[in-house]
Amino acid sequence: MNQTVATSTAEQPLSELGKAQTRRKGQPRIFRSLRQNRLAVVSFFILVLILVAAVGAPLFAPHDPERGVLIDSKKPPMWAEGGSSDYLLGTDALGRDIFTRVLYGARISLIVGFTAVVLAGAIGITLGMLSGFYGGRIDDIIMRLADIQLAIPFILLAIAILAVLGQGLDKIILTLGISGWVTYGRVVRGQVLSWKEKDFVEAARAIGAKNGTIMFRHILPNTVASIIVIASFAVASTILAEASLSFLGLGVPPTTPTWGGMVASGRDYIITGQWWIYTFPGIAIMLTVLAINVVGDWLRDFLDPRLRL
Amino acid sequence: MFRYIIRRLLQSILVVIGVSILVFVILFQTGDPTLLMASPDATKEDLEQLRHNLGFDRPIYIQYLDFASDAVRGDFGTSLRQGQPVFDLVIDRVPATLKLALTAFVLSVVISIPVGIISATKRNSLADNAVMGFSLLGQALPGFFLGIMLIYIFGGKLGWLPSYGQGDGSLVSSIKHLILPAITLSTFSLARNARLVRSSLLEVLGLDFVRTARSKGLAERVVMYRHALKNALIPVVTIFGLEFGTLLGGAVITETVFAWPGIGRLVVLAIQQRDFPVVVGAVTVIAIVFVFINLAVDLLYGVIDPRVRYS
Numbered sequence: 001m002n003q004t005v006a007t008s009t010a011e012q013p014l015s016e017l018g019k020a021q022t023r024r025k026g027q028p029r030i031f032r033s034l035r036q037n038r039l040a041v042v043s044f045f046i047l048v049l050i051l052v053a054a055v056g057a058p059l060f061a062p063h064d065p066e067r068g069v070l071i072d073s074k075k076p077p078m079w080a081e082g083g084s085s086d087y088l089l090g091t092d093a094l095g096r097d098i099f100t101r102v103l104y105g106a107r108i109s110l111i112v113g114f115t116a117v118v119l120a121g122a123i124g125i126t127l128g129m130l131s132g133f134y135g136g137r138i139d140d141i142i143m144r145l146a147d148i149q150l151a152i153p154f155i156l157l158a159i160a161i162l163a164v165l166g167q168g169l170d171k172i173i174l175t176l177g178i179s180g181w182v183t184y185g186r187v188v189r190g191q192v193l194s195w196k197e198k199d200f201v202e203a204a205r206a207i208g209a210k211n212g213t214i215m216f217r218h219i220l221p222n223t224v225a226s227i228i229v230i231a232s233f234a235v236a237s238t239i240l241a242e243a244s245l246s247f248l249g250l251g252v253p254p255t256t257p258t259w260g261g262m263v264a265s266g267r268d269y270i271i272t273g274q275w276w277i278y279t280f281p282g283i284a285i286m287l288t289v290l291a292i293n294v295v296g297d298w299l300r301d302f303l304d305p306r307l308r309l
Numbered sequence: 310m311f312r313y314i315i316r317r318l319l320q321s322i323l324v325v326i327g328v329s330i331l332v333f334v335i336l337f338q339t340g341d342p343t344l345l346m347a348s349p350d351a352t353k354e355d356l357e358q359l360r361h362n363l364g365f366d367r368p369i370y371i372q373y374l375d376f377a378s379d380a381v382r383g384d385f386g387t388s389l390r391q392g393q394p395v396f397d398l399v400i401d402r403v404p405a406t407l408k409l410a411l412t413a414f415v416l417s418v419v420i421s422i423p424v425g426i427i428s429a430t431k432r433n434s435l436a437d438n439a440v441m442g443f444s445l446l447g448q449a450l451p452g453f454f455l456g457i458m459l460i461y462i463f464g465g466k467l468g469w470l471p472s473y474g475q476g477d478g479s480l481v482s483s484i485k486h487l488i489l490p491a492i493t494l495s496t497f498s499l500a501r502n503a504r505l506v507r508s509s510l511l512e513v514l515g516l517d518f519v520r521t522a523r524s525k526g527l528a529e530r531v532v533m534y535r536h537a538l539k540n541a542l543i544p545v546v547t548i549f550g551l552e553f554g555t556l557l558g559g560a561v562i563t564e565t566v567f568a569w570p571g572i573g574r575l576v577v578l579a580i581q582q583r584d585f586p587v588v589v590g591a592v593t594v595i596a597i598v599f600v601f602i603n604l605a606v607d608l609l610y611g612v613i614d615p616r617v618r619y620s
């Protein structure tokens with residue numbers, strides 16, 4: 001029953017599928033698919049915008065992200081009563097500009113989201129490949145390890161690892177990378193199990209290809225579609241996880257602007273009514289995750305409709 | 310069947326042992342808690358003595374075996390901070406977390422199934438779009454942000470509901486205190502499950518046996534509830550089972566936001582205070598609960614899906 005993540009068993013490599021349809025209709029399948037999914041296009045656009053905001057934060061940001069002006073503390077957003085045009089989205093308790101910090105926060109979220117997912121993918125693909133290809137004891141050990149890891153709620157595991165490693169951007173990436181490999185591992189293993197029985201693998205072996213070559217040159221390309229889909233959802237859940245850890249004060253040092261940390265700093269001002277301190281970073285997290293999930297949905301429909309996550 | 314249960318039980322025990330080793334090793338690296346316990350002007354010799362008394366100077370596998378042999382007898386050691394047995398501390402917190410997680414679980418199941426059914430049967434209607442929109446939104450909302458907004462709106466602005474703690478023990482008060490945290494905790498899983506029920510039902514509705522049932526003139530209601538829904542819920546039950554573990558994890562955040570006195574909050578505090586035995590004990594207990602729920606789901610699976618063979 002451990003097959004909650006069902007695997008695709010397309011008979012034909014997906015790249016071939018795409019080509020056949022491209023030739024038939026004279027227009028790449030990807031554009032037709034995107035035209036039918038306007039929400040995905042909007043989400044792409046939002047993600048590009050967030051990316052630009054993150055990369056260009058030093059250019060666009062009107063203030064210093066880490067140092068505030070204390071006499072300007074807890075100013076409401078520009079349009080609210082008492083707001084000033086200096087501070088578009090208001091300021092926090094230390095007089096730091098919320099807009100600036102939201103822009104800089106995008107950097108942490110995106111860096112952590114993407115690098116941790118790459119790390120988790122690298123670990124998961126390797127272990128899943130070894131597990132499915134060699135089977136036997138290696139398979140047993142790796143899959144039991146996956147079971148053990150799944151028996152500890154993700155966030156608890158991350159908290160425990162971070163407690164050991166301490167604070168820092170590299171540490172949070174390492175933590176989320178280590179705790180996120182299982183999904184890749186299981187899906188890749190499942191796919192390898194079916195692909196390794198195929199004739200082309202037999203043929204490769206017959207002409208003397210080594211195991212490593214068969215695994216990474218012949219089998220891996222066939223699992224790429226699923227991996228891309230898993231990775232896209234994983235970026236969203238990793239960004240959520242990073243925000244949660246930062247909220248708990250376990251992420252990067254507190255002066256560094258992170259969306260989760262900003263929401264946490266607004267907790268003390270819920271009842272006193274300074275809603276802007278936590279609302280804007282909260283919306284930033286939500287919008288980013290939402291956009292990535294929509295794109296992920298589209299990618300799944302496009303690349304690997306039978307993959308269940 | 311009997312042999313299958315035994316085998317799965319042994320597997321589960323292995324997983325629990327694995328979890329405890331993993332957590333033990335991870336936390337062993339956090340360094341020496343004696344530094345935090347000793348008074349600031351303790352000499353090096355005092356520290357050595359304390360370390361020796363507490364057994365921290367022994368090799369890690371000896372420490373683990375020691376911990377494990379006590380743990381199977383329900384003794385998880387003593388909290389370094391509070392001086393109480395870890396088992397008592399953890400057990401004290403279990404009811405609060407279970408109350409929160411179970412309420413969230415029930416909310417999620419009871420709402421997501423009918424909502425998913427409506428969504429699937431009235432595909433592309435206004436209701437379906439609303440459900441799918443909610444589902445996307447609910448999966449993107451971080452629990453801590455949702456919790457804070459609920460506190461702001463219902464606790465602060467409207468003043469309808471309390472936003473911290475568990476209440477004074479009376480029934481009305483505890484229900485009132487439970488509402489906001491339970492909504493916060495259940496939203497993510499509710500959003501995901503509604504969508505899962507919908508897609509699972511849509512998949513089944515496209516299958517041949519449903520067409521056959523319809524073509525032999527059965528009432529739509531019979532087709533839906535007798536034929537389609539039963540099959541559609543099979544994958545859903547699996548996810549629901551796994552979901553409970555996710556809720557236990559999510560409870561860490563929810564409990565922090567709402568100052569809810571459960572295991573999650575205990576763990577977060579213990580980590581901040583480097584209270585090593587409490588962390589190991591609490592995480593192990595959560596893992597045990599989680600593993601055995603999975604086992605129960607596995608066995609339940611055979612009851613609802615006769616195709617499953619225990620071998």
